Amino acid sequence: MRPTLQTLPLEIITMIFTHLPISSLPACLRTSRFIHSAIKESLELQYALEKDKAGVEDNRFDRSKPSISEKLNLLKEREDAWKTFNYKFMRELEGFELPKSDMFNVIADTIFVGRDDPRNPKLTSALKFARLPVDSEEPMAWETLDVGKSIITFGAALEEHDLIALACYRSPSREGIDIILRRLSTQSKHPYAQKNIIPVCNLELEQLLADVNVEDIKPWVSIDICGENLIICVECYNLEPLMKSIYILNWKTGEMKFKPIKDMNCPNVIFLRHDIFVKMQFTNDRPFSEVIMETYHLPQSPLTGEDDLIPFVHLGFPELREYVEVTGTRCRGDPSPKDPLSIRPLGSQYGLSQQRPFCNRAEDSLLITYSFVMHRDKLLDIVQPYLPPVTNSFPAHRTDPTSTTSAQIPSTHLVTDNGSEDSAGSDTDDEMLTEDSVSEIEVPLLSWSQWGPHNTRWIENGHGDFFRDIYPTSGGRFVIPYPQADDVQRYLYWDILQVMDFGKGRVRDAIATWRNDGTSSGQEENGNWELVTAPTVLNQNENNPFNETIRSYLPYTHTISKEEFRICAQFLDEERVMFLGEENSCSMLYFG
DSSP states (O other), rough: OOOGOOOOGGHHHHHHHHOOOOOOOGHHHTTHHHHHHHHOOOEEEEEEHHHHTOOOOOOOEOOOOOOOHHHHHHHHHHHHHHHTTTTEEEEEEEEEEOOOTEEEETTTTTEEEEEEETTTEEEEEEEEEEEEOOSOOOOOOOOEEOSSEEEEEEEHHHHHHSSEEEEEETTTTOOOEEEEEEETTBBBOOOOOSSSSEEEEEOOHHHHTTTGGGGGGEEEEEEEETTTTEEEEEEEGGGTTSEEEEEEEEETTEEEHHHHEEOOOOSOOOETTTEEEEEEEEEEEEEEEEEEEOOOOOOOOOOOOOOOOSSSEEOOOOOTTTTTOOOOOOOEESOOOTTTHHHHHHHTTTSSSSSOSEEEEEGGGEETTTEEEEEHHHHHHHHHGGSSSTTTEEEOOOOOOSSSGGGOOOSOEEOOTTSSSOOTTTOOOOOEEOOOHHTTTHHHHHHHHSSSSTTEEBBBBBBSSOSSSOOOOTTTTTEEEOTTTOOTTOOOOOOEEEEOOOOHHHHHHHHHHHHHHHOOOOEEEEEEEEEEOOOOEEEESTOOOOOEEEEEEEEEEEEEEEEEEOOOOOOHHHHHHEEOOGOOOOOEEEEE
């Protein structure tokens, strides 16, 4: 008898389906009763489907080695807890003291808090950190990282490199900013870094020219790390326009990869992948201001640091109303992507939690900036066709190799210090450019209507306006205060939390359920859950800064807590919501 699919052992059928893209399994479920039953009976395939729905991947640093059945149950329990806002426990984080600098953050299951300098409370003398608890009775063990200098800010790549980077004043006179690199698990010099102290910029000359006292130097600094790339944004309002730059370096060699990007108007960047990042840029030229999103590609090292980095595509925004000015923008997205060639077991020392068998996928994570959200991988899909085929001998991974769009832009975006354009990968001879012509290189511009409406969601505050603050994200979720109609003027304290979930798998599942039973919302224990597919519409009025009605269509689900909380500010990771309450306390809701 000739063998058929139905005569094969279940183990062989499971093995076949594990080699298919996970996204194809839902379609396979509908092909026949036999295949439907085979997939449903396989714990391995069910776990793969649940991971795809939740936007997570296996934590390869997990040492507990739970069974597939245990991992599947843990993941389902956590997803249900988030959907219903039914957290496992609530507790205060003992030992938390909010510094006067407001320096605190949560990275990879670890909370970091600045320690005020007793000699000058305006400065941060060290960084306290502790593992966040996964049990209501688990004690917190705080450690202190002290490098002997005043800390301005910090960034970290714990999962990838066990790395923390501290931006510090070079000396008490604040004549410059240095980056100090440490391996967090041992607080020692990082073994991959050739230079553990990297000078970034000098402030001494700028202080003299601007006639500013040392005590008045208050730079805004941010650090983003991905792969070998470390990007520092420095902005000094009282030294402007002398101190407003982005520095890009290879943290392993300690060398600058490009000349600083001057006149930047965004205090931080977002990596789309380890070699592509975006930043917001705006110009306030009265009567009309302009906002765009610039996209940059970072070639592999070695580079000389003498080249100008030029964006390869711009994403446009709607036109602003007359005399409307942009005062600033920030952007966030967690987790950050990783360079697959640079991940080492070193990251397991203080990277992902050893008690969590899965973690959020960077490509499925949510990006938030300028009061709207979108998916990281979707934004990457939009900009990738505009990548030059080769940049500085670094082949670009293009989504559409036959795209004619890329032929409309230069084959390279590196311009050397002497004005010549690097023609790596180009069929033309080297072309000499003047310094002035560097800024005149045409960069493709996609209008808002070409890329924005169906890939984004503008976040309203419930009163005809959109949120002005940038809230922390984790995977496809972020948490914001839920607006109350009878409390329009309140700002410091909000009682109800709203979890907005843009996770593609979860939203896809909710839409499929809605189409099957015709419902879009339901009452859940300890919270309200709803699927939102209708567009957000910002009409032309005094609250809308744009010169047109704005519509955005990215679907999401949201859960509103029925329990009330006293909150000054909130932040989250993939297991918890944390918020600052009264008297500088910090509380945590644990979802699993």
